[in-house]
Amino acid sequence: MTPHESAMQRRRELGQAIVRLRKGRKLSQERLALNAGIDRSYMGRVERGERSVSLDKLWAICDALHISLAELAIEAETVHLGQDPRD
Template sequence: MLEDDLAKLFGLNLKMARLKRNIKQEDLCAMANLDRSYLSRVERGKNKLTLDKVYALAAALDCPLSELLPEIRGVKCN
């Protein structure tokens, strides 16, 4: 899977989690200390996040990381 595909899938998962909780982009940005234009690019798969921002978003949404992270089939962890 390409990095761009992962970014798009993460962005879609993030947007769905946000909408599921009826949270506006502006409100999520305030809760996660992010710029709204940055969050918009993330939701569209245009920006890649650092791990600290992923955790901040999960905490702000009060959701497990697994809800945001794309599932990758065929990847084995040792």
């Protein structure tokens, strides 16, 4: 896998982690985006891994989810490893 492909894969995994955390809190994508001060369509692209997201926006997403950046990173790593936290 090339570095570019690896970065794309990690973006998808981060997006999947955000979706898991958002759904676990029973938040719509629109509500999460609003709470984070991010456009809903931008949030959709982040969740699909189509968008590289700045650290400032990651902090805003984490604040809206009431988690730390470290917790988001752990969730993304769980997705990367193919683990389901409900197991």
